Amino acid sequence: MTEVSPISASSPATFDGERTRKDFPALHQEVHGKPLVYLDSAATSLKPQAVIDAVTDVYARDCANIHRAVHLLSQRATARFEEAREKVRAFVNAAKVSEVVFTRGTTEAINLVAQSWGRAYLREGDEVLVTELEHHSNIVPWQILCQQTGAKLVVVPMTDRGEVLREAFEERVTERTRLVALAHVSNALGTVLPVAELISLAHERGAVVLLDGAQAVSHVDVDVQALDCDFYAFSGHKLYGPSGIGVLYGKERLLEGMPPYQGGGDMIRSVTFEETIYNELPYKFEAGTPNIAGAIGLGAAIDYFESFDTQEVHAHEAAVLRYATEALEAVPGVRLIGTAPGKVSALSFLMDAAHPHDIGTIVDSEGVAIRTGHHCAQPVMEHFGIAATARASLGMYNTTDDIDALVGALRKVQELFG
Ligand code: 7TS
Numbered sequence: 001m002t003e004v005s006p007i008s009a010s011s012p013a014t015f016d017g018e019r020t021r022k023d024f025p026a027l028h029q030e031v032h033g034k035p036l037v038y039l040d041s042a043a044t045s046l047k048p049q050a051v052i053d054a055v056t057d058v059y060a061r062d063c064a065n066i067h068r069a070v071h072l073l074s075q076r077a078t079a080r081f082e083e084a085r086e087k088v089r090a091f092v093n094a095a096k097v098s099e100v101v102f103t104r105g106t107t108e109a110i111n112l113v114a115q116s117w118g119r120a121y122l123r124e125g126d127e128v129l130v131t132e133l134e135h136h137s138n139i140v141p142w143q144i145l146c147q148q149t150g151a152k153l154v155v156v157p158m159t160d161r162g163e164v165l166r167e168a169f170e171e172r173v174t175e176r177t178r179l180v181a182l183a184h185v186s187n188a189l190g191t192v193l194p195v196a197e198l199i200s201l202a203h204e205r206g207a208v209v210l211l212d213g214a215q216a217v218s219h220v221d222v223d224v225q226a227l228d229c230d231f232y233a234f235s236g237h238k239l240y241g242p243s244g245i246g247v248l249y250g251k252e253r254l255l256e257g258m259p260p261y262q263g264g265g266d267m268i269r270s271v272t273f274e275e276t277i278y279n280e281l282p283y284k285f286e287a288g289t290p291n292i293a294g295a296i297g298l299g300a301a302i303d304y305f306e307s308f309d310t311q312e313v314h315a316h317e318a319a320v321l322r323y324a325t326e327a328l329e330a331v332p333g334v335r336l337i338g339t340a341p342g343k344v345s346a347l348s349f350l351m352d353a354a355h356p357h358d359i360g361t362i363v364d365s366e367g368v369a370i371r372t373g374h375h376c377a378q379p380v381m382e383h384f385g386i387a388a389t390a391r392a393s394l395g396m397y398n399t400t401d402d403i404d405a406l407v408g409a410l411r412k413v414q415e416l417f418g
Contacts, residue, residue, distance in 0.1 A: 166197055218239045368406050371390075
């Protein structure tokens with residue numbers, strides 16, 4: 001059994017990255033005969049034992065469908081599911097629990113807004129604004145919507161450091177802009193966008209703003225009311241929670257005015273062949289049996305994450321990122337892609353000696369897990385005139401030892417290809 005840090009909701013423990021590693025069983029294994037060094041948390045984070053236990057417990061004890069049966073198991077499962085929703089509400093500081101819609105993940109949350117809000121309110125001549133650094137999940141749903149409605153997709157360019165500047169944004173947000181869809185944090189580059197400023201500019205021009213928070217929630221504090229965003233999307237699996245569960249936060253006023261995204265059970269109040277009355281928020285957007293254990297697991301992930309002082313977690317990651325940036329810059333032949341100030345978590349890089357795919361394969365044989373490829377952000381690659389990068393990305397459990405292991409593995413790449 002792995003030793004697990006005690007969780008106390010009342011007094012956050014002082015954060016210690018090294019000690020936290022004990023809570024993540026997946027870290028304690030060897031790959032290719034080497035201790036695992038996990039540097040791919042932007043793709044998915046590892047799960048602490050508390051989350052694994054919560055999910056197991058749902059299936060072992062409270063295995064029932066929710067919102068329907070009077071029997072005790074169903075009541076317990078329903079209560080735990082709705083408690084998880086309240087945890088999400090508090091985590092992003094939504095005003096109301098009815099503003100928290102469970103989805104499969106960020107991707108489904110964005111598609112929900114595109115197909116429900118977008119199809120109801122967009123017309124030919126309207127514009128949807130995105131930036132050059134978006135993940136495909138925050139591009140393709142808007143392209144589909146534009147094809148369906150005749151609206152136009154407008155792109156705010158980024159700089160060669162991977163920043164989105166206020167001036168470039170301001171030039172492109174006009175009275176035709178109906179919706180602005182922005183990454184809070186770029187997955188390929190780690191850039192944190194100046195979202196508060198951009199939201200206020202968009203609102204001045206009358207546009208609705210969706211933030212793609214997939215890469216943000218585990219690395220920056222999110223307060224949807226302080227940001228004043230209209231929609232906020234994120235995935236449980238990048239926040240130390242299970243996959244297949246995510247969240248769409250939406251302002252009540254907007255959600256109320258949106259038609260359902262999917263039809264089915266749970267999203268209705270009454271059905272006849274003549275007329276269906278939809279359920280209240282948020283159930284109107286939750287057709288069918290949801291990922292019950294996933295939502296409860298996400299609640300456990302939030303409990304786990306918030307058992308620490310999150311400012312300390314962010315500071316720890318920032319220190320490891322600084323260390324990693326300097327260490328990689330010192331490796332001859334390494335070029336960092338994405339050098340915006342104030343980045344979080346991700347370090348994309350190239351090596352003169354080897355293609356990213358080869359880098360990934362060699363470092364994997366040394367036990368180091370990184371991601372290589374276009375990171376579902378092909379326009380970012382196009383900006384830099386490249387097809388792919390190697391990307392190391394951090395979670396709360398990474399330490400400078402992991403970076404030393406990465407640098408050691410990169411030196412092996414150089415020996416083999418240099
Ligand atoms: N938006 C951003 C900014 C992302 O980083 C991702 C996933 C998504 C949306 C989609 O999230 P999903 O949970 O719905 O799939 N990003 C990555 C990545 O960087 N490597 O693997 C997945």
